[in-house]
Amino acid sequence: MxxxxxxxxxxxxxxxxxxxxxxxxxxxxxSPDYQRTQTYDDDRIIAIGLLKESDQTSDMLLLGEKYSYVIHHGGQELLSVIQQIPAEQRILMDNYPILFSFDSDTKFRGILQFRYAVPLDDIPKLDQQKLKQLGFHQKLILDDAQGNRHTYLYASIAFNGTQYQGISTDLIQHKMSQPYPVQIAKTIIQKHKKNKVQSTAGALLMPLAIGVDIVTFPIAFGVVTYGLTHSQSPK
Structure with a gap:
């Protein structure tokens, strides 16, 4: 039984x-679906400006050697930091080359982090308030070459926008002396179906042309330096 x-x-x-x-x-x-990020192109930013339409300025504009990038969200914050803080005092943190992640054929997103070059203890209180208004809320402890620890303020600015065709360099009034390299990446979704892997990356369409006037400024992102190392995670 x-x-x-x-x-x-x-x-x-x-x-x-x-x-x-x-x-x-x-x-x-x-197996379940999974995502991976794949770099498929690159560019170099050569100018920073604004779109101009009917005597009114709108979105921030990054001009590359290959493409143009209109920043819809986060552009005002980026432009405020770049215009109001001297270039030698704003340092790009771990953003070299700058990464643009595309979620569709023309829509991208990214993050830029700026560290103020002067240690917190050496910044006057009034300037500290101004930096906080510009987004420098977070603190970071770093070691210098001599092993001394310093506390710095930094800002992390997320942005997104749309990619367009590049424009003729003859239309650019002000170019940066130091172009900034950009990596263009796309999220690839791998779908598993009956033990066969299928990619749903989609076709990469050509960007649309820009039909408005542009104004560029004699400014740059900031200093790129590797002289300091992290000694403690951001607070």
Whole structure:
């Protein structure tokens, strides 16, 4: 006589074998979908400006050697930091080359982090308030070449925008003396279906042309330096 628990196990095994034979259990062992980021292009930012339409300025504009990038969200914050803080006092943190991550064929996003070059203890209180208004809320402890620790303020600005065709360099009034390299990456979704991997990256469409006037400024992102190292995670 078969014991009840053994009978249940035997019945379960027989049912599973039947499902496998009939193909109903295939999806149980299929790996889930996953995402990966793939770099597929690069560019170099050569100018910073604004779109100009009917005597009114709107979005921030980054002009590259290949493409143009209109910043919809975060552009005002970026431009305020770049225009109001001297270039030698704002340092790009771990943003070289700058990464533009595309979620679709023309829509991208990214993050730029700026560190104020002067240690916090050496910044007058009035200037500290101004920096906080510009987004420098976070603190970072770094070691200098002599092993001394200093506390610095930094800002992390997220942005997103749309990619367009590049424009003729003859239309650019002010170019940066130091172009900033950009890596263009796209999120690739790999779908597993019946043990076959299918990519859903989609076709990369050509960017649209810009039909408005532009104004560029004699400014740059900031200093790129590797002279200091992290000694403590950001607070």
């Amino acid at each position: 078969i014991k009840p628990i053994n009978f249940l196990m035997l019945a379960s095994c027989m049912a599973l074998q039947g499902c496998i034979a009939s193909g109903y259990v295939q999806d149980i062992f299929i």
